[in-house]
Amino acid sequence: MKTFSKRALLRASAAPAILGASLIATAAFAQDAPQAADAEAADTIIVTGSLIKNPNLAQSTPVLATTSDEIDLRQSNNAEQLLREIPGVVPSIGSAVNNGNGGASTLNLRGLGSNRNLVLVDGRRMVPYGLGGVFDLNNIPLALVERVDVLTGGASTTYGADAIAGVANFILKKDFSGFEANLSEQLTDDGDGNTFRADVTMGANFDDGRGNAVFSIGYQEVDPVYQGARSFSSTYLESYLAECTSCQGSGTSTPTRMSLPGVGTRQISADGNSLVPTYQTYNFNPYNIFQTPFKRFNMFGSANYEISDSVKAYTRGMFSKNTVNTIIAPSGAFALSVVIPYSNPYLTDGIRNQFCNANGLTTAQCSAAAAATDPTSADYRTFNTTISRRAVEAGPRISEFKTTFFDYALGFQGDIGSHLSWDVGGSYGESEQVQTQKGYTLNSRFRNALLATNTTTCLDGSETCVPVNIFGPTGSITQDMVDYLSANSQITTKTTLAQAHATLSGDFGVTSPLASNPIGFAVGGEYRKYTASIESDLLSQANDLGGAGGAQPNVNGGFDVYEAYGELIAPLIEDRPFAKLLSVGAGVRYSSYSVDAPTSPSYDTWTYKFEGSWAPVADLKFRGNYSRAVRAPNVSELFTPVTVGLTNLGTDPCAGSAPLANANLAAVCLAQGAPASTIGFIDQPSAAQANASNGGNLNIKPETSDSWGVGATFTPTFLPGFNATIDYYNIKVKNAITSPTPGDAIAACFDNLTADSASKPACTSIGRSEDGSLNGTATGLYLPLSNTGRLKTDGIDLSLNYKHEFDFATLTLGFNGNWTNSSKFQALPTSLNRDCVGYYSVNCASIQPKFQWSQRTTFTFGDVDLSLLWRHINKVKYEPAQLQADMDAAEALNRDEDGNLLPVADQGCPDYAGADEGGCVVDSQFRKIKSYDYFDLTARAQVSDNVMLTFTVMNMFDKKPPILGGSVGSTSYNSGNTYPSTYDALGRKFAVSAKMKF
Known part of the structure; x- marks a missing residue:
């Protein structure tokens, strides 16, 4: 963090072009006046990316800045929404994520993962919200943000581990004096999704200007938008089975689906008297939401006081309480293995007879078993099956995340003579998140209730047990049954971060013979201690919640890190022919980690950077940088036990009839635990989700990255008001802490099957359930965590800004664009080196387009602004590597073990149409998305000295999103x-918003 006072900035006016280039690679500004006023009001300006407190020494790393003015024009209500629209930022977990949202919002810079960038507030870390060490953007007080700096590339030398992809630094307003209130309201054109936000900020100077105190409070409330409220999303579309109208939804449905030995999975007929081929799946989309409901109350306070001319104290406190609700379709029995007596009171005669025949019972045995209600009777018999029954009668599953966050800092800074300054401080923060899961049925109670032999009591004798009828239509599970089946569950996640720092910075008082500014430096040390834990109740630990995605074990861990760092910037030549400026810089940081574990793993890391700038003339500057960065494993990666959860998988090679014609494939399916009776009848993963096993690993070590960049800034004197920056970045991560993708796990086993494949570890590590599928009790795909991954991304950022004063108005133009050349990921040395730029699939999670830009045009007429924002997203398509894998798998399914083409009736995927039982290839209509352009129009008026009104129409042409189905x-x-x-x-x-300032 580089800081300097307003007075020092005025003394540094001899180098405005150099300073401007380091501060601005900006988003477009609607007008300069508010920004200038904020700068004048501030006593301290923070420049992201350096620890040296010298305004004359410009850094060589590009920074993209988004000002408070741009935040107001966008009418952003949370930091995640603001950041995800910046070119080069890949959308991460946030308000538009429902299934998979852990109650927080995160940043994913350059697509390298939210755990590979840092989010800072005034250059300092804040306590993370979970075991992944990631900060929750919901805690940022937007009302106090002066600007957001996004720095690309390894910044570990300046900020410590985890800054491999870069940092986002929220710079808050300093020395605020007066009163400011903000009120805003948003509503969709359909009349839903109401968003309300209110903030009040008060500040004052005291003791003749020696001190300042600021206090701000805010409240925000966001209503949900259901997918059922939009025509394009009200019905789930199966991407692999576009023409199959009975396949549009989940196999966990109503009426119940049951596995029948030697036949496969069948569904209870409409009259309830027989099991027939599946004719109705469950459309879960209407319950799901596009915009998560959210409530936030936050407080922020800061103060500083000049104890003497050379010593200043500062303090800052943040508090927020957030509530995020995720809402998904009802719970139920998801491929649940159960035991049912032939004498179950709700079991119809037709279905009973089918199970009797499948299990080899005679007519007499079947009749006797139907009448035997006493388990001690010689005629009492049961059968095993796997059921999929959606408990729609219980209502939706709701996960309520309540997060309480606070972070407090105290420090002192001062000067030693005219060349040195110091800064000593510390902070402590805690985050506690309580997740309450509501509306879930319990697997154990389904199993218990199905053992009943009468309609009033269960075999366990429990007074609370109510026998459950799964053999009827929707409504057959009564409210009494729902009350017995359902229970709430809680998971509490706690994290703490204690940190302390001491920095000495300044200059040596000496200069290069050809320069006028002295050589600057900074040295210091830092200490951080993380702790994190998860405490789950017994229901979550036992994975007893139907459709919860897996067990959540208790986790407890932490680590300490001691660091020492140094940084140097040396102007070599200044104000010479062909060298208006030539400077070089370097930095180094040593870190020592100690993990709180019985084995006490520890490791030391070194990070360093080199940078340089050359301005041959005042109008043009070239810059370059290289850095070595590290990311230490977080608490989750170290301490989480291996558990079974869910991953995405569209097709299972063992599903359908293909194993019947391919002996090698059948042998693999059997080796993975599929019973012989299920071969030929295995279901595809339900709702394109399969089980997967993964967890932490205490043996992993920090990952390292090498990043470099070159760029130029152009501020031509012949074109006043114009500036441009262009920068190329290249980031490579080796020894990356990664897990294989689902595609990697499937390919490692099922590609090029031979007679020996059944004994390959890549195949035997996959576990199947009692019905042969990858759902239910299956351990699923094995996705272990290791240090064998590699990541690489490179691209170009371009920023153009122009401002011109006409007689009648002021025109301001701004452009920010990003071109990403590649974003490659390889989990294992044997895995595909996958490039996800411009592609989407189960292996490429969030979309990262090849080219993305935002362009703002603003006309200012006196006290009125008219501003148009144009956001462009380049075309993308279904990942070619996955499409080829799908087609290869389909080709294999259509041939026998000798390579002979099967008869069409036996083919799993005839003609790759996707409209059959196999459904092996994504339908052609879902394989590409054209380029998208959105336009937002804003009108802003200063209606009085104290009141400003802003009105914005977002997506003014009401452009509909692309339709791709729900399993691509x-x-x-x-x-x-x-x-x-x-x-x-x-x-x-x-x-619409109103801002009042007094």
Whole structure:
């Protein structure tokens, strides 16, 4: 963090072009006056990316800045929404993510993952919200944000571990004096999704200007938008089975589906008397939401006081309480293995007879078993089956996340003579999130209730047990049954972060013979201690909640890190021919980690950077940088036990009739635990989700990255008001802490099957359930965590800004664009080196387009602004590597073990149409998305000296999102038949706000 006072900035006016280039690679500004006023009001200006407190020494790393003025024009209500629309930022978990949202919002810079960038407030870390060490953007007080700096590339030398992709630094307003109130309201064109926000900020100077105190409070409330409220998302579309109208939804349905030995999974007929081929799946979309309901109350306070001319004290406190609700379709028995007596009172004669025949019972045995209600009777018999029954009678599943966050800092800074300054401080923060899961049925109670042999009591003798009727239509599960089946569950996640720092910065008092500014430096040390824990109740630990996605074990861990760092910037040549400026810089940081574990793993890391700037003339500057950065494993990656959860998988090679014709494939399916009776009858993953096993690993070590960049800034004197920056970045991560993708796990086993494949570890590590599927009790795909991954991304950022004063108005133009050349990911040395730029699939989670830009045009007529924002997203398509894998799998399913083409009736995927039982290839209509352009129009007026009104129409042409079905990608981002985090699923939206300042 680089800071300097307003007085020092005025003394530094000899180098305005150099300073401007380091401060501005900006988003477009509607007008300069508010920004200038904010700068003048501030006593301290913070520049992201350096620890040296010298305004004359410009850094060589590009920074993209978004000002408070731009935040007001966008009418952004939370930090995640603001950041995800910046070119180069890939949409991450946030308000548009429902299934997969953990009650927080995160940043994913350059597509390298939210755990590979840092979010800072005034250059300092804040306590993370969970075990992944990631900060929750919901805690940012937007009302106090002066600007947001986004720095690309390894910044570990300046800010410590985790800054591999870069940092987002929220710079808050300083020395605020007066009163400011903000009120805003937003509503969609359909009349839903209401968003209300109110903020009040008060500040004052005291003791003749030696001190200042600021206090701000805010409240925000957001209503949900249901997918059932939009025509394009009201019905789930199966991407692999576009023409199959009975396949549009989940196999966990109503009426119940049951596995019948030697036949496969069948569904209870409409009259309830028989099991027939599946004719009705469950459309879960109407329950799901595009916009998560959210409530937030936050407080922020800060103060500073000049104890003497050379010592200043500062303090800051943040508090917020957030409530996020995720809402998904009802719970139930999801491929649940159960035991049912032939004498179950709700079991119809027709279905009983089918199970009797399948299990080899004679007519007499079947009749006797139907009448035997006493388990001690010699005629008492049971059968095993796997049921899929949606408990629609219980209502939706709701996960309520209540997060309480606070972070407090105290420090002192001062000067030693005219060349040195110091800063000593510390902070402590806590985050506690309580997740309450409501509306879930319990697997254990389903199993217990199905053992009943009468309609009033259960075999366990429990007074609370109510026998359950799963053999009837919707409504057959009565309210009494629902009350018995259902229970709430709680998971509490706690994190703490204690940190302290001490920095000495200044200059050596000496200069290069050809320069006028002295050589600057900074040295210091830092200490951080993280702790994190998860406490789950017994229901969550036992994975007893129907459709919860897996067990949540208790986790407890933490680590300490001690660091020492140094930084140097040396102007070599200044104000010479062909060298208006030539400077070089370097930095180094040593970190020592100690993990709180019985084995006490520890590791030391070194990070460093080199940078340089050359301005041959005042109008043009070239810059370059190289850095080595690290990311230490977080608490989740170290301490989480291996558990079974869910991942995305569209097709299972063992599903359908293909194993009947391919002996090698059948052997693999059997080796993975599929019973012989299920071969030929295994279901595809339900709702394109399969079980997967993964967890932490205490043996992993920090990952390292090498990043470099070159760029130029252009501020021509012959074109006043214009500036441009262009920068190329290249980031490579080796020894990356990664897990294989679902496609990697499937390919490692099922590609090029031979007679020996059944014994390959890549195949035997996959576990199947009693019905042979990858759902239910299956351990599923094995996705272990290791240090064998590699990531690489590179691209170009371009920023153009122009301002011109006409007689009648002021024109301001701004352009920010990003071109990403590649974003490659390889989980294992044997895995595909996958490039996800411009592609989507289950392996490429959130969409990262090849080219993305935002362009703002603003006309200012006196006290009125008219501003148009144009947001462009380049075309993308279904990942070619996954499409080829789908086609290869389909080709294999259509041939026997000798390579001979099967008869069409036996083919799993004839003609790759996707309109058959196999459904192996994504339908052609869902394989591409054209380029998208959105336009937002804002009108802003200063209606009086104290009141400003702003009105915005977002997505003014009401452009509908692309329709892709619901199984082409990851459940978190591919939802409601589209990608709502990338494309606007809400439609045209109106926003109005009022700002009052006194």
